[in-house]
Amino acid sequence: QKEVEQNSGPLSVPEGAIASLNCTYSDRGSQSFFWYRQYSGKSPELIMSIYSNGDKEDGRFTAQLNKASQYVSLLIRDSQPSDSATYLCAVNRIVGAGKSTFGDGTTLTVKP
Amino acid sequence: EAGVAQSPRYKIIEKRQSVAFWCNPISGHATLYWYQQILGQGPKLLIQFQNNGVVDDSQLPKDRFSAERLKGVDSTLKIQPAKLEDSAVYLCASSLSPSPHRDRGGQETQYFGPGTRLLVL
Numbered sequence: 001q002k003e004v005e006q007n008s009g010p011l012s013v014p015e016g017a018i019a020s021l022n023c024t025y026s027d028r029g030s031q032s033f034f035w036y037r038q039y040s041g042k043s044p045e046l047i048m049s050i051y052s053n054g055d056k057e058d059g060r061f062t063a064q065l066n067k068a069s070q071y072v073s074l075l076i077r078d079s080q081p082s083d084s085a086t087y088l089c090a091v092n093r094i095v096g097a098g099k100s101t102f103g104d105g106t107t108l109t110v111k112p
Numbered sequence: 113e114a115g116v117a118q119s120p121r122y123k124i125i126e127k128r129q130s131v132a133f134w135c136n137p138i139s140g141h142a143t144l145y146w147y148q149q150i151l152g153q154g155p156k157l158l159i160q161f162q163n164n165g166v167v168d169d170s171q172l173p174k175d176r177f178s179a180e181r182l183k184g185v186d187s188t189l190k191i192q193p194a195k196l197e198d199s200a201v202y203l204c205a206s207s208l209s210p211s212p213h214r215d216r217g218g219q220e221t222q223y224f225g226p227g228t229r230l231l232v233l
Contacts, residue, residue, distance in 0.1 A: 043226055044155065045224070088155075090154075099160065099168050102154030102155050102156070105153075
């Protein structure tokens with residue numbers, strides 16, 4: 001079992017729809033959770049971080065964390081073609097420490 | 113503010129050859145990371161430096177990989193000898209503090225360089 005699991009996709013949604021990306025993790029001691037966006041041929045870019053159970057909103061993005069279920073998700077509202085990318089979930093066992101474990105990413109395609 | 117610089121951007125070598133990658137982090141960033149990203153997978157941390165000291169190198173294949181950050185600024189990652197399975201993108205990232213992440217735009221955000229794409233034939 002991988003430490004961080006994501007559906008590889010591809011996930012395809014029409015423009016303007018809500019895209020839902022999911023991530024599960026195996027280490028119950030994980031404390032910090034992150035979503036990165038990676039365009040094809042480019043480097044990852046941090047878009048959201050979440051540390052406490054519940055929802056965290058930033059513009060069109062909402063991260064949701066449920067530590068009891070070991071589950072973190074990312075919702076993208078009003079999806080745009082420019083959101084088409086691979087979304088990486090990363091989990092850190094210790095807040096403030098360096099090492100993170102990444103999932104293999106979910107590829108999202110937003111169709112005009 | 114200049115971003116993380118890496119060179120070369122692309123490298124093609126034959127197996128058993130050696131190769132070196134260079135990274136210049138964002139000015140003032142104390143923490144530097146080297147990741148390996150194989151096609152279709154997420155980045156895997158190889159080594160983390162805090163200034164010129166190693167914080168974590170638990171996933172670095174030390175029989176063939178080495179890295180240094182002698183003056184606490186630039187860093188080099190070397191592979192000797194290379195194997196076919198080393199074909200990947202090698203990403204360098206830096207952050208102001210030991211924590212690689214925090215809220216976007218915060219002092220501890222991790223910034224990635226453009227990567228070096230390595231192909232081993």
